[in-house]
Amino acid sequence: MTAEKKYTPKRIALMLGGILLIGMCVASYRMSGFGVDPFSCMNLGISGFLGMSFGSWQLIANALLLAVVWFTVRNCIGLGTVVNMVFVGYAADFLCWLFLKQMGLTVTTPLRIGFLLAGTLFASLGCACYMIADMGIAPYDSVAFIITKCARERISFRLARVASDLTAIAIGVAFCLSAHNNIWEIVGLGTLVNACCNGPLIQFFRGRLEKTLLR
Numbered sequence: 001m002t003a004e005k006k007y008t009p010k011r012i013a014l015m016l017g018g019i020l021l022i023g024m025c026v027a028s029y030r031m032s033g034f035g036v037d038p039f040s041c042m043n044l045g046i047s048g049f050l051g052m053s054f055g056s057w058q059l060i061a062n063a064l065l066l067a068v069v070w071f072t073v074r075n076c077i078g079l080g081t082v083v084n085m086v087f088v089g090y091a092a093d094f095l096c097w098l099f100l101k102q103m104g105l106t107v108t109t110p111l112r113i114g115f116l117l118a119g120t121l122f123a124s125l126g127c128a129c130y131m132i133a134d135m136g137i138a139p140y141d142s143v144a145f146i147i148t149k150c151a152r153e154r155i156s157f158r159l160a161r162v163a164s165d166l167t168a169i170a171i172g173v174a175f176c177l178s179a180h181n182n183i184w185e186i187v188g189l190g191t192l193v194n195a196c197c198n199g200p201l202i203q204f205f206r207g208r209l210e211k212t213l214l215r
Helices: 009-032 038-050 054-072 079-102 109-133 139-150 157-178 189-213
Strands: none
Touching: 009 038, 009 079, 009 109, 009 189, 038 054, 038 157, 038 189, 054 079, 054 139, 079 109, 109 189, 139 157, 157 189
């Protein structure tokens, strides 16, 4: 694909919209209290262990993963990669601060369930949007492609995504326990729902959106 065809207003809008949805997803999961998505689980566990802000550690983690992606699936890197690395963690921090600290939102049980459902939808739809925009994806989202490449396409994307998500959860829990923090703040029903459903839902939305939005 030529640069002229890649950087169209529609593709840029898809990329930015998808990344915004991912930031909203992370914030929704955190406010639901049912656990966060697997990558956030890992980063919250590690940032809590290190005593760093979530946004700052997520940026570092993305940079480390980016180095791996550069040597394996370099075609996954683009403008969307950089925007995602910088924006998502701080956007989630800002939304949680806005709703919980500034607005003083009382998160009731119905709201928690609503945040859980919204987070699941935002996660898969957001990933699908910026993947089909083909302007680069987040380093963590590239991990599933690395797995499929190493397995010589014998493992589907959705299975590779589930495997990477479960590994991220295990790492997050290990660091959280090492720091003697409450693991239920980062792991819960939402974490498991995301780990098991995100890969299949991304594949589902990618197929539908490619047919309708990029004709």
